Amino acid sequence: MTITMSEKHQVTIPKKIATALHLNKGSLFNIEMRGNRIELIPLEVRERTFTEEDYAKMGKLVSKQKGQQKMVTKFSISKLKQSKK
Secondary structure, eight states: OOOOOOTTSOOOOOHHHHHHTTOOTTOOEEEEEETTEEEEEESSOOOOOOOHHHHHHHHHHHHHHTTOOOOOOHHHHHHHHHHTO
């Protein structure tokens, strides 16, 4: 599959790939250069089945966090990646 980089150095992920990986506007990626390749690694894609208890816990968390937006920075992303190791 071939894509073209725009004048602003942007690329569009083909719809088939975005759909298959459940990617949406605002999805976060780690980008790495490996030799002459570029890798985009989605940070949010993870298959999981949630229980009713999980949904209840998430609902409580959302209620507590409403209106408390947090900045996503390179530092916060690196901290997330470190905590997942």
